[in-house]
Amino acid sequence: xxxxxxxxxxxxxxxxxxxxxxxxxxxxxxxxxxxxxxxxxxxxxxxxxxxxxxxxxxxxxxxxxxxxxxxxxxxxxxxxxxxxxxxxxxxxxxxxxxxxxxxxxxxxxxxxx
Amino acid sequence: xxxxxxxxxxxxxxxxxxxxxxxxxxxxxxxxxxxxxxxxxxxxxxxxxxxxxxxxxxxxxxxxxxxxxxxxxxxxxxxxxxxxxxxxxxxxxxxxxxxxxxxxxxxxxxxxx
Numbered sequence: 001x002x003x004x005x006x007x008x009x010x011x012x013x014x015x016x017x018x019x020x021x022x023x024x025x026x027x028x029x030x031x032x033x034x035x036x037x038x039x040x041x042x043x044x045x046x047x048x049x050x051x052x053x054x055x056x057x058x059x060x061x062x063x064x065x066x067x068x069x070x071x072x073x074x075x076x077x078x079x080x081x082x083x084x085x086x087x088x089x090x091x092x093x094x095x096x097x098x099x100x101x102x103x104x105x106x107x108x109x110x111x112x113x
Numbered sequence: 114x115x116x117x118x119x120x121x122x123x124x125x126x127x128x129x130x131x132x133x134x135x136x137x138x139x140x141x142x143x144x145x146x147x148x149x150x151x152x153x154x155x156x157x158x159x160x161x162x163x164x165x166x167x168x169x170x171x172x173x174x175x176x177x178x179x180x181x182x183x184x185x186x187x188x189x190x191x192x193x194x195x196x197x198x199x200x201x202x203x204x205x206x207x208x209x210x211x212x213x214x215x216x217x218x219x220x221x222x223x224x225x226x
Contacts, residue, residue, distance in 0.1 A: 004155075006136070031211050042201050042216030048136050088153060096211055104148075104156040 004028060004093050004105035012111045013081050021076045021108045025093030032074040033054075033102065034066060035090040043090055049074050050096060077108075086112045117174075118217050121200055125223040134220045136202030137182075143207045145178055146214065147187050150199045159200075182203040192224045 005024045011020050025032050033052045035043035043059035049068035068074045072093075078085055088109050092102040119137040138145070144163045149155040162169045162178045162185065169176050175188040188194055199221050203214040 033211075033213065035214075035216075039153075040218070042203075042218050043214075045213045045215065046212060050211065055211070058213065078133075087115060090155065092214075101158065102214065103158070106155040107153075109153075113214055 001005060001085050003102050004091055006089075006091050006105040008108060009106070010103070010109045010111075013082060015081055016081045017076065019081060021078075021089050021091075021110070022073065022075070022081070022092030023093075023105060024073045025091075026108055028101045029093035029095050029103070030065055030072050031094045031098050032068060032072065032096070033092045034074070034076045034090065036060070037088040037090060038084075038106070051108060081112045083112050086110060119220040121220060122218070123190075123221045123223075125225065126192055127225050128192060128194055130192055132192050132196070132222055132224070133185045134189075134200055134216055135220070136185045136187070138185075138204050138215075138217075141206070142180075142204040143212065144205050145176075145185050145214075146203045146205065146217075147174075147176060147185075148203060150219070151200065152198075156201070160189045160208075169223065177218045189222075194224050194226045196222060196223060207225070 008021045033048040037043040047057040049057050063079045065077045066068040088107045090107045091105045093096045094102045146161045147159045160171045173190045178185045201216050201217045201219045203216045205212040
């Protein structure tokens with residue numbers, strides 16, 4: 001049973017560019033959440049997708065957008081990259097109606113130069 | 114913004130000793146969770162304690178929660194070198210696996226062989 005997978009593992013982009021990160025949830029899960037973790041900090045909630053709609057959003061600008069597909073996989077898009085967007089991006093999956101458990105993927109390390 | 118603040122920021126102990134980590138938070142919660150992260154990769158869920166619980170055990174882990182003081186502690190007994198990692202507390206404002214998590218900045222634990 002595959003857990004949460006994310007791609008790519010590492011990514012280097014230039015300021016002003018756009019990036020797309022991908023996440024496949026754990027088998028059977030229907031909800032995907034995205035978190036940003038800057039170096040030396042704890043993860044910060046970006047947004048959550050369920051039934052292909054954004055259900056909750058953290059304190060992130062509109063440059064951060066996402067999508068969820070019918071197979072529950074999800075993408076995180078960041079436009080007009082800034083140096084401060086350099087971070088580890090974590091995806092977590094869960095099942096609506098279940099209690100508490102969220103499963104995290106290994107993350108995508110984004111470096112903006 | 115960070116909800117939880119862990120204390121200490123870094124902890125170094127000898128193998129076999131106990132490690133105690135503390136977390137304080139600011140707003141009302143439904144539950145508090147502890148996660149482990151190895152080498153800046155994905156998060157592993159360790160233990161969850163609900164707001165109406167005071168203490169919980171899981172293997173070598175013991176977590177306590179004091180809602181009146183808005184604080185929690187994680188005790189790892191008989192530590193091993195493999196316990197070396199960063200530890201985060203995360204709070205959830207409501208029940209359900211779709212509840213967004215608010216993390217603290219984390220504690221770096223080093224266990225010397």
